[in-house]
Amino acid sequence: MSFEKHILICGGTGCLSSNSAEIAESMKAALKEKGLEKKVQVVLTGCFGFCEKGPIVKIMPENTFYVEVKASDAAQIVEEDIIKGNKIEKLLYIDPKTNKTVHEGEKMEFYQKQQRIALRNCGMIDPECIEEAIGANVYMALGKALHEMTPETVVNEIKLSGLRGRGGGGFPTGMKWGFAAKNHADQKYVVCNADEGDPGAFMDRSILEGDPHSIVEAMAICGYAIGASIGLVYIRAEYPLAIKRLEGAIHSAREHGLLGKKILGSKFSFDIEIKYGAGAFVCGEETALIHSMEGDRGEPTSKPPFPAEAGFWGKPTNVNNVETFANIGAILLKGGEWFKKIGTEKSSGTKVFALAGKINNVGLVEVPMGTTLREVIFEIGGGIKNGKKFKAVQTGGPSGGCLTEADLDTPIDFDNLILKGSMMGSGGMIVLDEDNCMPAIAKFYLEFTVDESCGKCTPCRVGNKRLYEILEKVTSGKATMEDLTTLRTLGETIKDTSLCGLGQTAPNPILSTVTKFWDEYVAHIKDKKCPAGVCTALLQYTISPEKCIGCTACARVCPTKAIEGKVKEKHIIIQEKCIKCGACMSACKFGAITRG
Amino acid sequence: MACNNCKGNATQKELFDKLGAFIDALPTKEGALITVLHKAQGIFGYLPREVQEYIACKLEISLAKVFGVVTFYTYFTMTPKGKYPISVCMGTACYVRGSEAVLEDFKRELGIGVGETSADGMFSIDALRCVGACGLAPVVLVGEKVYGKDAAKKVKEIIAEYKKLG
Numbered sequence: 001m002s003f004e005k006h007i008l009i010c011g012g013t014g015c016l017s018s019n020s021a022e023i024a025e026s027m028k029a030a031l032k033e034k035g036l037e038k039k040v041q042v043v044l045t046g047c048f049g050f051c052e053k054g055p056i057v058k059i060m061p062e063n064t065f066y067v068e069v070k071a072s073d074a075a076q077i078v079e080e081d082i083i084k085g086n087k088i089e090k091l092l093y094i095d096p097k098t099n100k101t102v103h104e105g106e107k108m109e110f111y112q113k114q115q116r117i118a119l120r121n122c123g124m125i126d127p128e129c130i131e132e133a134i135g136a137n138v139y140m141a142l143g144k145a146l147h148e149m150t151p152e153t154v155v156n157e158i159k160l161s162g163l164r165g166r167g168g169g170g171f172p173t174g175m176k177w178g179f180a181a182k183n184h185a186d187q188k189y190v191v192c193n194a195d196e197g198d199p200g201a202f203m204d205r206s207i208l209e210g211d212p213h214s215i216v217e218a219m220a221i222c223g224y225a226i227g228a229s230i231g232l233v234y235i236r237a238e239y240p241l242a243i244k245r246l247e248g249a250i251h252s253a254r255e256h257g258l259l260g261k262k263i264l265g266s267k268f269s270f271d272i273e274i275k276y277g278a279g280a281f282v283c284g285e286e287t288a289l290i291h292s293m294e295g296d297r298g299e300p301t302s303k304p305p306f307p308a309e310a311g312f313w314g315k316p317t318n319v320n321n322v323e324t325f326a327n328i329g330a331i332l333l334k335g336g337e338w339f340k341k342i343g344t345e346k347s348s349g350t351k352v353f354a355l356a357g358k359i360n361n362v363g364l365v366e367v368p369m370g371t372t373l374r375e376v377i378f379e380i381g382g383g384i385k386n387g388k389k390f391k392a393v394q395t396g397g398p399s400g401g402c403l404t405e406a407d408l409d410t411p412i413d414f415d416n417l418i419l420k421g422s423m424m425g426s427g428g429m430i431v432l433d434e435d436n437c438m439p440a441i442a443k444f445y446l447e448f449t450v451d452e453s454c455g456k457c458t459p460c461r462v463g464n465k466r467l468y469e470i471l472e473k474v475t476s477g478k479a480t481m482e483d484l485t486t487l488r489t490l491g492e493t494i495k496d497t498s499l500c501g502l503g504q505t506a507p508n509p510i511l512s513t514v515t516k517f518w519d520e521y522v523a524h525i526k527d528k529k530c531p532a533g534v535c536t537a538l539l540q541y542t543i544s545p546e547k548c549i550g551c552t553a554c555a556r557v558c559p560t561k562a563i564e565g566k567v568k569e570k571h572i573i574i575q576e577k578c579i580k581c582g583a584c585m586s587a588c589k590f591g592a593i594t595r596g
Numbered sequence: 597m598a599c600n601n602c603k604g605n606a607t608q609k610e611l612f613d614k615l616g617a618f619i620d621a622l623p624t625k626e627g628a629l630i631t632v633l634h635k636a637q638g639i640f641g642y643l644p645r646e647v648q649e650y651i652a653c654k655l656e657i658s659l660a661k662v663f664g665v666v667t668f669y670t671y672f673t674m675t676p677k678g679k680y681p682i683s684v685c686m687g688t689a690c691y692v693r694g695s696e697a698v699l700e701d702f703k704r705e706l707g708i709g710v711g712e713t714s715a716d717g718m719f720s721i722d723a724l725r726c727v728g729a730c731g732l733a734p735v736v737l738v739g740e741k742v743y744g745k746d747a748a749k750k751v752k753e754i755i756a757e758y759k760k761l762g
Binding site for chain 1: 626627628629630631633634664665668669670672686687688689691692693697700701704724725726727728729730731732733735742744
């Protein structure tokens with residue numbers, strides 16, 4: 001029996017947080033009431049990517065795209081759309097440029113410049129159903145590899161594709177596989193790094209939640225290529241939904257003979273085990289990750305030996321990140337040559353970015369390498385929120401840097417971003433507007449790395465702490481110009497002398513902002529002012545006696561009782577008591593309170 | 597090896613037995629420490645010294661090693677969480693949309709710091725690194741309930757909601 005229509009409801013973490021599971025239940029109930037439960041299927045899919053307008057509901061085959069749907073809309077969707085075939089205007093997306101409604105996702109500016117390879121099945125299939133995955137060609141590449149290709153030709157195909165590691169390093173994946181394949185041992189391991197630690201990046205989680213079978217397939221292909229029979233997924237314990245779906249996928253793959261002994265009638269055997277991370281950013285580094293999987297503190301060790309020679313329990317190990325694996329199936333099916341044509345010469349394929357911050361369309365976007373920052377931010381991202389001015393975009397998370405207006409036309413690829421003083425990283429892209437203070441942003445990232453430093457090597461453990469202290473002085477107006485010089489020299493020293501990638505990149509957010517926003521740092525030091533109005537130590541709230549009518553609204557909301565004044569009399573702020581929370585300014589209806 | 601660290605009451609003994617059974621059923625004890633700690637935190641809610649001693653004893657490793665691993669990872673905690681654990685997302689997307697102010701408000705309203713639990717055991721505050729719901733930034737979690745955007749900023753109302761539940 002087949003269904004006539006499908007209602008696809010986003011079941012990614014973002015939309016589930018907005019109760020999309022409840023929408024699915026209401027939808028099923030509404031269908032049942034109309035006796036349509038056997039004709040219309042309700043599917044909770046993976047992430048559609050357009051998180052800003054979530055929860056998203058898509059009606060197939062009409063391809064109608066509804067945004068910001070509530071459970072209470074379910075009855076109307078069934079009644080009006082499913083039964084009568086009318087579009088529900090109030091749930092359609094309104095293009096902010098034309099002010100007209102858009103019926104189909106593909107016609108929205110958000111999706112037009114995207115090309116989905118890694119996310120090809122996210123939002124299309126039920127991630128908890130292996131039949132749907134197989135229907136979407138997952139496991140076809142595994143069959144092709146086992147029956148039509150040798151391990152060497154698989155490695156060569158990946159080499160030909162030019163795929164580079166999507167976790168941050170950008171190392172050529174085919175070469176990595178080649179190294180692990182060459183090293184002989186009685187046991188080898190394939191590891192999938194799903195310990196997404198960059199705050200603000202959630203692509204790996206979305207892939208695991210939306211298309212777990214593609215990862216299972218790709219790990220098995222990698223196992224075949226390098227001669228490993230055991231796969232391990234190292235995943236954050238904080239990702240319960242991704243873990244649940246991955247466990248389910250592994251289980252049903254075993255039941256279908258796609259994992260286990262003699263897969264698809266070949267001589268190849270492979271199985272996957274899940275290892276839980278416990279929250280340590282440094283475990284993104286392969287050697288640290290391996291130590292953590294062995295049950296130890298996740299401290300990195302110097303390379304060589306590389307994991308390809310001596311990794312998990314001293315055996316050859318190949319570590320790739322989730323998004324890297326998500327490309328493998330598509331490359332084997334369509335060919336390395338096809339993949340190489342997408343993107344730029346040295347960075348082929350696409351990249352998934354988690355677009356967030358002060359941007360209209362927050363979400364998960366996948367674009368061909370070489371797309372410019374301007375296209376991503378102003379076309380796909382729909383520009384800056386509330387008509388504010390663009391200030392910078394931060395890429396590469398705590399290891400990356402800020403790019404400014406002048407860099408907007410840079411085509412995004414691994415090498416260009418490094419040239420411009422930032423890096424690709426795992427794909428976080430945080431947009432900042434005029435209200436964000438750059439020294440404060442640098443301090444935010446550094447606080448993170450100081451917190452996450454494992455403490456093994458001195459430059460990272462001590463050096464970054466000193467940098468953090470200087471930034472605290474800057475943001476509280478106590479720094480000197482000499483401190484700025486120290487920020488630079490110490491930052492460079494830490495980069496040169498740290499043991500692992502975490503320390504070697506930790507000063508990047510400072511170095512890039514000091515260079516590109518020099519004046520803003522100087523304003524904090526010389527004028528004792530925070531131009532963006534963020535650093536509380538440099539702010540003062542005052543009430544204008546001309547505008548204050550004595551309504552007492554400000555005094556009533558002040559959490560520290562710092563505002564004095566009687567009804568219908570001018571109010572004043574006692575600066576010693578003020579904690580600069582800004583509650584009074586939001587409460588004043590007469591614009592009498594100023595911040596400066 | 598005998599593990600006689602469990603001197604608590606009957607329910608405590610039950611919990612230790614549960615953990616002991618889990619450890620005994622492991623295919624190998626080698627490299628199992630983090631797996632065991634996850635299980636132990638699931639059972640006890642946190643990892644006090646007695647639990648760490650028990651694990652060290654059962655896995656035949658030093659207490660120092662167990663403590664070293666517990667303190668290395670942010671997921672493991674040595675203090676019990678409140679009845680209503682409050683987690684403020686401090687991922688970058690939430691930070692640039694004002695989560696720091698939200699965190700400060702919770703700290704001030706409850707009079708406790710990050711990683712602490714209120715004296716009545718009702719609330720605890722944690723700073724999280726990205727929940728993955730960046731479209732809802734800033735995000736606050738109370739238990740598993742998600743508060744996003746403007747709802748997250750109404751700190752007093754959120755606290756009052758749970759105080760009413762008791």
